[in-house]
Amino acid sequence: MTELTHPEFRIDGDRLIDRLAALAEIGAIVDTAGSSRLAFTDADKEGRDLVMTWMTDLGLDVTIDGIGNTVGLWRPDGMDETAARSAPVMTGSHIDTVRTGGRYDGNLGVLAGLEVIESLATAGIRPDRPLAVAFFSNEEGARFPPDMMGSLVYVGGMGLEDAQAITGIDGAVVGEELDRIGYRGSAPCPGLVPHAFVELHIEQGPVLEEQEIQIGVVESVQGISWTEVTIDGQSNHAGTTPMRLRHDAGYAAARIATFARQLAADLGPPQVATVGAIDLHPNLVNVVAARATLTVDLRNTDDQILQDAEARLMAELDAVARAEGVEITTRSLARFEPVSFDPTVVDLVEHTAKALGSTTLRLPSGAGHDAQMLARVCPTAMIFTPSRDGISHNPAEHTDRQDLVAGANVLAHVMMALTKT
Ligand code: HGY
Ligand code: MN
Numbered sequence: 001m002t003e004l005t006h007p008e009f010r011i012d013g014d015r016l017i018d019r020l021a022a023l024a025e026i027g028a029i030v031d032t033a034g035s036s037r038l039a040f041t042d043a044d045k046e047g048r049d050l051v052m053t054w055m056t057d058l059g060l061d062v063t064i065d066g067i068g069n070t071v072g073l074w075r076p077d078g079m080d081e082t083a084a085r086s087a088p089v090m091t092g093s094h095i096d097t098v099r100t101g102g103r104y105d106g107n108l109g110v111l112a113g114l115e116v117i118e119s120l121a122t123a124g125i126r127p128d129r130p131l132a133v134a135f136f137s138n139e140e141g142a143r144f145p146p147d148m149m150g151s152l153v154y155v156g157g158m159g160l161e162d163a164q165a166i167t168g169i170d171g172a173v174v175g176e177e178l179d180r181i182g183y184r185g186s187a188p189c190p191g192l193v194p195h196a197f198v199e200l201h202i203e204q205g206p207v208l209e210e211q212e213i214q215i216g217v218v219e220s221v222q223g224i225s226w227t228e229v230t231i232d233g234q235s236n237h238a239g240t241t242p243m244r245l246r247h248d249a250g251y252a253a254a255r256i257a258t259f260a261r262q263l264a265a266d267l268g269p270p271q272v273a274t275v276g277a278i279d280l281h282p283n284l285v286n287v288v289a290a291r292a293t294l295t296v297d298l299r300n301t302d303d304q305i306l307q308d309a310e311a312r313l314m315a316e317l318d319a320v321a322r323a324e325g326v327e328i329t330t331r332s333l334a335r336f337e338p339v340s341f342d343p344t345v346v347d348l349v350e351h352t353a354k355a356l357g358s359t360t361l362r363l364p365s366g367a368g369h370d371a372q373m374l375a376r377v378c379p380t381a382m383i384f385t386p387s388r389d390g391i392s393h394n395p396a397e398h399t400d401r402q403d404l405v406a407g408a409n410v411l412a413h414v415m416m417a418l419t420k421t
């Protein structure tokens, strides 16, 4: 069993819950507990400003890089020069949300990280290494693909200029939006390589709650494949055009959405498939659709099967194009292979959670996370807390207070232990 260096240490749960509530007020979705803060919007800026204030009030050394990743570094007073110069143990996540976001997705990881540092400082506990808490830009990728954009740039997986040039679903450009909200910083990309990274996040699925487990010990993140599909047909009159003469982009899109669902059924769990966005043009009741644009999100823990799913999708697109006489083109929006976390850090999460009295379960992550990018450069793992009814990317997202606090305490003790490695 892991020896906790400061067994009695706990974070301030009330302050954590209060800050989650305060951040949720920004971009609040009326009559819900959720928020809408799409990346680089005014609401995202407001959320950034608030968390920046908490970081600077805490005396952290805050840096912002060229994609807006924001890192608060804590070098406690009295730390000797060598320790102060050593690579920090880092935590963090994201504070951007999907359009119908909950208050915990990403926000918990950032605010729990801030809470860990504040509570340690208040307790006069000085770790052997600096600690850092980050919020990475545009983790969701919902407005500007790919997801995990900020952390991908942070670890050197995407060029800064390439990311800044990306155009979003609304025609905005990342670099221009960064300038507009004042978050195109000057800190270097790739960023400071941490000694280790650990991220606290809600599970966003039903597994922990169904098995009545408090802490998820995340071993891996499944592979992600996002494809934008554009279908060019022929607009025509809904009343006068015989079915045999139609080239209906709307019908073709519906066939692809139905195929995606069947594909997941054919391959079986953990394969998932989602057509989350469909846009028809001219989108009118009495016009056969000339054009359809849709997205297909495919995921699997096994990259071979994910590649098979992608190949089957492409074959179906060809078949639909021939059958309906439409032209179909595709664009990859994101493609990340499955990632396995560092077994030593995963073990540490499990032992620490047990030492703090939590029940634990090892599991893969169905969602993408910034940690999967940090895993490219340093020993990394994740901690999950349960999601009520497995709901997320929905304002009704909820995690019980005691689980939020338990997760933050596990984070604190794992970070302290990592400073000794
Ligand atoms: O898409 C995802 O898995 C994450 O929410 N960005
Ligand atoms: Mn998230």
Ligand code: MN
Pocket: 098, 105, 140, 393
């Ligand atoms: Mn999310």
